[in-house]
Amino acid sequence: MFPQQTMMNSNLMMQQQAQQQAQQQAQQQAQQQAQQQAQQQAQQQAQQQAQQQAQQQQAQQHQISQQPNQAQQTEKVDNISKVKGLVGPLRDALSTTIKTAAQLIQQNNLTDAGSKTVDHNNAAPRFDKHLEEFYSICDQIELNLKTAKLCLQQCSSSQTYLPIPVATSQQPPPETNALTYNQYLEVVKLQIGYAKDIHDTLICAAQNISPSE
Known part of the structure; x- marks a missing residue:
C-alpha cells in the first residue's frame, strides 16, 4: 500500500508542478503579449505625434509663405507704398538720363570741333527714350500722391458729415x-x-x- 500511495503522491506532485509551470508559462505569455501591445500602442502614438508635428510644420510654412503675398497685396493697394517703391526707379532713371545727356553733349562737341567723325554704325544713346521713362515714373508718382490725397479728403469728409461708425462685418x-x-x-x-x-x-x-x- 505504501509504495502505491507514494507513487500517487509523486504523480500528484508532478501534476501540480506541471500545472504551475503551465500557469507560469501562460502568465509569461500574457505579459509578453501585454508588453507587445504596449509597445505597438507607443509606436502608434509616436507615429501620430510625428504626423501631427509634420502637419503643424506644413501649416506654419504655408502661413509663412502666405504672409509675404499678403504684404505684397497690401503694398499694391497702398498708394504711399507705391510711391516709396517708385523712388528707386526714379533715381535710376534720372541718373541714366543725365549720363545719356552728358554723352550726347560730349559727342556733339567733338563732332563740331572736327576731332571726331560721325559713326552711323554705332547708334547713339536715346536721350528721348530715357527722358520719357523718367517723366512716366514722375506721372505715376503724381497720380499715386493725388489718389492718396483724395482718400484722406474722403476720410475727413466722412468723419465730418457721417461721424457714426460703420460696422465692416455682416453680423450685427x-x-x-x-x-x-x-x-x-x-x-x-x-x-x-x-x-x-x-x-x-x-x-x-x-x-x-x-x-x-
Missing part, C-alpha cells in the same frame, strides 16, 4: 450707435442723390438766366 454691430454696411450704403445713395439734385437745379438756373440779365 456690437455698438448700439453704429451703422450696418447696408445702412451706410443707403445713406451714401441718399447723399449722392441730394448732391445730384442740387447740381441739376443749379444748371437749370444758370440756363434760365438770360444774357441781358
Whole structure:
C-alpha cells in the first residue's frame, strides 16, 4: 500500500508542478503579449505625434509663405507704398538720363570741333527714350500722391458729415450707435442723390438766366 500511495503522491506532485509551470508559462505569455501591445500602442502614438508635428510644420510654412503675398497685396493697394517703391526707379532713371545727356553733349562737341567723325554704325544713346521713362515714373508718382490725397479728403469728409461708425462685418454691430454696411450704403445713395439734385437745379438756373440779365 505504501509504495502505491507514494507513487500517487509523486504523480500528484508532478501534476501540480506541471500545472504551475503551465500557469507560469501562460502568465509569461500574457505579459509578453501585454508588453507587445504596449509597445505597438507607443509606436502608434509616436507615429501620430510625428504626423501631427509634420502637419503643424506644413501649416506654419504655408502661413509663412502666405504672409509675404499678403504684404505684397497690401503694398499694391497702398498708394504711399507705391510711391516709396517708385523712388528707386526714379533715381535710376534720372541718373541714366543725365549720363545719356552728358554723352550726347560730349559727342556733339567733338563732332563740331572736327576731332571726331560721325559713326552711323554705332547708334547713339536715346536721350528721348530715357527722358520719357523718367517723366512716366514722375506721372505715376503724381497720380499715386493725388489718389492718396483724395482718400484722406474722403476720410475727413466722412468723419465730418457721417461721424457714426460703420460696422465692416455682416453680423450685427456690437455698438448700439453704429451703422450696418447696408445702412451706410443707403445713406451714401441718399447723399449722392441730394448732391445730384442740387447740381441739376443749379444748371437749370444758370440756363434760365438770360444774357441781358
